[in-house]
Amino acid sequence: MPPFTTRRTIRSPILARTDGFAVETRGVTKEFAGFRAVNGVDLRLEAGRVHALVGPNGAGKTSLFNLLTGFLKPTSGEVLIFGRDATHLRADEIANLGVARSFQITSLFEQLSALEHVLLALQSATDLGLRFWSSEGALRRFVPRGRELLGEVGLEGAADRLASDLPYGQKRALELAIALAREPRLLLLDEPTSGMGLEDVGRTIALIRQVAGGRTVLLVEHNMGVVAEVAQRVVVMQQGRVIADGPYEAVRHDPAVIAAYLGQVDA
Amino acid sequence: MSGRYPRIAMVVGSAVVALVLPRVIYSVLALDILLWALFAMSVDLLVGYVGLLSFGHAAFWGGAAYVAALLARDLRLAFPLAALAGVLAAMALAVPVGYLSIRRRGIYFAMVTLAFAQMLFYLVNELRGVTGGENGVQGVPRLLWGVSVTRPGDFYYAALPLVLLGYLAVYRVTRSPFGHVLAAIRDNEARAQALGYPTPRYKLVAFVLSAGIAGLAGSLYAIGHGFASLDLLHWTTSGTVVLMVVLGGTGTLWGSLVGAAIVLFLRDQLSSVTEASDAVTGAILIAIVLGFRRGLWRSLAALPARAVRRLART
Ligand SMILES: Nc1ncnc2c1ncn2[C@@H]1O[C@H](COP(=O)(O)OP(=O)(O)OP(=O)(O)O)[C@@H](O)[C@H]1O
Numbered sequence A: 001m002p003p004f005t006t007r008r009t010i011r012s013p014i015l016a017r018t019d020g021f022a023v024e025t026r027g028v029t030k031e032f033a034g035f036r037a038v039n040g041v042d043l044r045l046e047a048g049r050v051h052a053l054v055g056p057n058g059a060g061k062t063s064l065f066n067l068l069t070g071f072l073k074p075t076s077g078e079v080l081i082f083g084r085d086a087t088h089l090r091a092d093e094i095a096n097l098g099v100a101r102s103f104q105i106t107s108l109f110e111q112l113s114a115l116e117h118v119l120l121a122l123q124s125a126t127d128l129g130l131r132f133w134s135s136e137g138a139l140r141r142f143v144p145r146g147r148e149l150l151g152e153v154g155l156e157g158a159a160d161r162l163a164s165d166l167p168y169g170q171k172r173a174l175e176l177a178i179a180l181a182r183e184p185r186l187l188l189l190d191e192p193t194s195g196m197g198l199e200d201v202g203r204t205i206a207l208i209r210q211v212a213g214g215r216t217v218l219l220v221e222h223n224m225g226v227v228a229e230v231a232q233r234v235v236v237m238q239q240g241r242v243i244a245d246g247p248y249e250a251v252r253h254d255p256a257v258i259a260a261y262l263g264q265v266d267a
Numbered sequence B: 001m002s003g004r005y006p007r008i009a010m011v012v013g014s015a016v017v018a019l020v021l022p023r024v025i026y027s028v029l030a031l032d033i034l035l036w037a038l039f040a041m042s043v044d045l046l047v048g049y050v051g052l053l054s055f056g057h058a059a060f061w062g063g064a065a066y067v068a069a070l071l072a073r074d075l076r077l078a079f080p081l082a083a084l085a086g087v088l089a090a091m092a093l094a095v096p097v098g099y100l101s102i103r104r105r106g107i108y109f110a111m112v113t114l115a116f117a118q119m120l121f122y123l124v125n126e127l128r129g130v131t132g133g134e135n136g137v138q139g140v141p142r143l144l145w146g147v148s149v150t151r152p153g154d155f156y157y158a159a160l161p162l163v164l165l166g167y168l169a170v171y172r173v174t175r176s177p178f179g180h181v182l183a184a185i186r187d188n189e190a191r192a193q194a195l196g197y198p199t200p201r202y203k204l205v206a207f208v209l210s211a212g213i214a215g216l217a218g219s220l221y222a223i224g225h226g227f228a229s230l231d232l233l234h235w236t237t238s239g240t241v242v243l244m245v246v247l248g249g250t251g252t253l254w255g256s257l258v259g260a261a262i263v264l265f266l267r268d269q270l271s272s273v274t275e276a277s278d279a280v281t282g283a284i285l286i287a288i289v290l291g292f293r294r295g296l297w298r299s300l301a302a303l304p305a306r307a308v309r310r311l312a313r314t
C-alpha cells in the first residue's frame, strides 16, 4: 500500500478525520472483458459537500458508483471511504460505514409496501434483523419515523401500496426515502430525478439540498439545471476517465467538457 | 394485516381439525400428513420466503430420522429427547452444507443441495455397521418416560404438541424482523445489501432453521413408524416435498399443509385401487398445478372474496 500523502501526515488525526476526504480513489480501473469502463480514476470528494458526476451515456458513472459501493471490485486501484481502505469490503460492509446509495435502474422490493421499505431501512441500523424469534411488533417503533420519511418524499398516501404497483416517479421517490432513512454520512444518488415530472423534480432538489447539510453527496445527473442548482463541485467523466473537476461555472467553460458533450451530440 | 380475527379463527379451527383427524382417517395417515406438512413448511421457508429452492432437504429429514431412531432404540431415549437430538443433528449438518450452497442461486443452489443429500445417502448406505445399510434402523420403540404411547393413536396425540410447536416456529420466523429481511432478500438481494444487510449470513441462518424444522418432522416420522430407512434420504423424498410446496403454493405455509394432505391422501386412496397409483397420482397433480398456477392455497383462499364480488354485482 502506498504511504499516506503529506497532506494527511501533517494534520492531527482528529482533523484529518473530520475534514479529510469522504471518498478517495487511487487509479481505480474496471475492465469488462478487456474494455475499460472506468480508467485510472483519482476521485476526491470533500466531506460535507455536494458533488455532481456528469458525462455522456456510457462514460462510466454508474460503474464508478458500483466501485465505490462494493457492487463491483476494481480491476486495479484503491478505494478509500472516510480514510478506510474499502477496496475489498463487501457492499453491506461499505453501507455500514455510513454510505447509502440509490440505483439508476429502480431497485426495490417488489412485493413489499412502501412503508415496509423504509422500515427495513430503519431497522438495518439496529441489531433486530437477525432476531428470528422476535415478533414483528418490534418493528412498530420505526413506524412514526417511517411515515415521516415517506411524507418528506411525497409518498404519504402510498404507504401501504406495493412497490410493484407504484408509478415510476414514486418508485424513484421511494429509492430516495430508503437511502435517507439510513442517515448516511455519504449519499450516492444515481440520476434521482430521471423520469420525474417537473413538480417532483423540484421537490427532490429541495430535499437533496435540505438533507445535504453535514453530509457528502455525489449525484449523477443529466439535467444541468439541477446540477447548477445543487452542486458545489462538478466532476465530468468521459470514456472512463475524469476529464474535468471543479465548480460548475469553471467546468462549464472547460474546452474538454464542451468537446465531450458536442461529441455526444454528433454521435 | 387486515384480519386478526379470521387468522385466530383459522388457528383454532385447525387445532380442532388436528384433534379429530385420527377419528376421520386412520391415525398413521393423519400423523404422516401433519409431519410431511411440517417438512414442506421447512422447504417453503426457503423457497417462498428467501427464494432458495432446496432439492436436498431429504438430507435433513432423513439424517435427523436416523439420529433419532438410533438414540431411541440404543439409548432408549424418550421420543421428545430423541427428536431434539435429531433437530440438533440436522442443524449441525446444515451449517457446512448451507455455507457452501447459499452462494449459488436458482438451479445451481438446487443442484448443490441435491449433491450433498446424495453424498449423505451413500454415506449412510456404506456405514452398515451403524445404520443397518439397506435394512435401515428397525425396532425403534416409542418411549415417553413411562407413559405408554406405543399404539399409533396414542402416539399421534403425544407428538401433536411438538408438531404444532414446529408450525408455530416457522410462522413466527416468517413474521419476525428477520423474516422481513428474508422477504427483502427474496425480492432483491443487492438492494438488501445496499441497506447494510449481510445477506449471506441471513440466508445461512434461514437455511439452518429450515433444516432444524425438517429434522423435527423427520425424527417424529421415524419414531412414529418405528424405523428409519434409506427411503427417507432418497432424492425422491426431496422431490416429493418440493411438489407438495408447489402444489399448495409457495410463501403461504398453509399451502404446505394442503399440498401434503393431497399428495398423501391420493397415494393412500389410489394404492388400494390401482397398480399404477403413482402414475395416476402424478397425472392428477399435474392437472392441479396447471389449473391453479398460484398454488391451491392462494386460489382457494381467494374464493370467498370472489364469491362476494360476484354476489355484489348481481
Ligand atoms: N456489467 C457490465 N459488463 C459489461 N460492460 C458493462 C457492464 N457495466 C457497464 N458496462 C459498460 O461500461 C460502460 C460504462 O457504463 P456505465 O453504466 O458505467 O455508464 P454511465 O456513465 O452510467 O452511462 P449512463 O449515463 O447511460 O447511465 C458502458 O459502455 C457499458 O456498456
Ligand SMILES: [Mg+2]
Binding pocket: A061, A062, A063, A104
Ligand atoms: Mg449510469
